[in-house]
Amino acid sequence: MADDPALAPPDDALRGRFARALEAARAPAGPDAPDPAPYADNLLARWREPQRRYHTLAHLTAVLDHVDTLEPYAADPDVVRLAAWFHDAVYLPDRSENEERSARLAERALPEAGVSAAKTAEVARLVRLTVGHDPADEDRDGQVLCDADLAILAAPPSAYAAYTAAVREEYHFVPNDAFRAGRSAVLRQLLELPRLFRTPYGVEHWEATARYNIGAELELLSN
Known part of the structure; x- marks a missing residue:
């Protein structure tokens, strides 16, 4: 994953x-x-x-x-x-x-x-x-x-943390406050989708974990 x-x-x-x-x-x-x-x-x-x-x-x-x-x-x-x-x-x-x-x-x-x-x-x-x-x-x-x-988005916690850290490194030139605001907006946009995943496999195996990971990241970004 x-x-x-x-x-x-x-x-x-x-x-x-x-x-x-x-x-x-x-x-x-x-x-x-x-x-x-x-x-x-x-x-x-x-x-x-x-x-x-x-x-x-x-x-x-x-x-x-x-x-x-x-x-x-x-x-x-x-x-x-x-x-x-x-x-x-x-x-x-x-x-x-x-x-x-x-x-x-x-x-x-x-x-x-x-x-x-x-x-x-x-x-x-x-x-x-x-x-x-x-x-x-x-x-x-x-x-x-x-x-x-x-x-x-449905990766295990350690892998999800590595993913978010790598994304932050790609945007190293963006100040912290601006990055948090932009990243939070992207994550909220994803959560507003009726479903993150559209294939039956994705819905069954990835949807719940991905929504949990996104919610946890949003909470971290807000702190």
């Missing part, structure tokens, strides 16, 4: 996961289909940029693992996996348009990598959906990606 850097697999394992998702999404691919490796390497380099403390390869790996768990609920799980790779590929903590820039990166890279226009558009749509994590009831792929991205 925790996005622990020690749990991130070697690059070769991640390259393999990206290649399988890309090849499935662009199937049937012709003999001249581009090699997935350069695209994987570009994304891996992005995910290990030095300004990241939470949005790291460990987070990417955790989201991919959660997508694997939630695969039965997805309409096109390999498109969801590609969206997971791109969803925080552009990440600067002091910028507000990271999801949009990540979506645009997918819109540039995936057609070049051999993915159809329709599937590229779906990946980009899913990436943009992570701004608010509020997929429609009929949006199966959106529900899977959003649940996978938010699963850290």
